[in-house]
Amino acid sequence: MSTQDAQAPASSSTTAQQQHQQQDASGRQPSSASSAAAQLTGAKVELRKVLRSFSDFPIPGIEFVDIMPLFANPAAHNTLVDALELQIQQAFPGGRPDVIVGLDARGFLFGPGLALRLGVGFAAVRKKGKLPGPCVTAEYLKEYGADFFQMQEDAVKPGQKVLIVDDIIATGGSAKAAAELVKQLKGDVTGFLFILEIPGLNGRDKLEGAPVSILMDDN
Structure with missing residues (x-):
């Protein structure tokens, strides 16, 4: 370039x-x-x-x-x-979310700024063992085995509308795990937003029940 x-x-x-x-x-x-x-x-x-x-x-x-x-x-x-x-x-015509949930780690680069712009809260999804206090846990598969994501139990309140964000969607496994965490906290996943998508991996297929939007691919 x-x-x-x-x-x-x-x-x-x-x-x-x-x-x-x-x-x-x-x-x-x-x-x-x-x-x-x-x-x-x-x-x-x-x-x-x-x-x-x-x-x-x-x-x-x-x-x-x-x-x-x-x-x-x-x-x-x-x-x-x-x-x-x-x-x-x-x-996402349903309106702005109540909480932006960003995935470890590059979802942290733009998730807080986006939440600030929208005037809503931000919550972090982190690798297991990185967050203090009571947490909920979800498993997802990586190339060489299983890994775990966690969120703090008070990160999302019951009934809050949540938009999950990350930089790239590949297989969709990590985003699916993030959605499972939000559901454990009784939040409502209203959508997934990514900057880029790796084609051919069909990651969107794992994210059922909420719309998926790719910034640099969608028209």
Whole structure:
């Protein structure tokens, strides 16, 4: 990727944050749906310019897409959060969640910022043994065996609407485990949101019962 491609995009002239600030008491946006869709399309174009690809990483035959440049510059980071907010408005018509749940570890990079933008709480899903206090646990399968995710018991209250976020969906196993944790806490999983998807692994098939949205793939 050239130096020019790696530069951060400028934020949209009318950002999702500005739209959020302009909402009336009913939550309706004064801008049209077509305008929001155009802003989202433009933001995706700018974000793609910042992503980098590395061949044969972490193993031969894999083309790895690096999202870290999105966080290296505040303009790129802000454009990402703009795009994620617009994606939520477009893909999840049921309304904004009460809690954003981010997966260990790259879901922590943008999940808290997105929650702050939406004015909702953030809760972390972590590997077993990393969180203090009473926790709920769910198992998921990795390439070389089983692993475990945990959430603190007070991270989600019964009946709260939860959106689960992570950087990439591959097999879908970790996101499914996160959903199981939310259900143990009697939360309502209203959707899954990812920045990227690894094609051919059919990860979406494991995530039944709630819509799945991919920022950089969905139209």
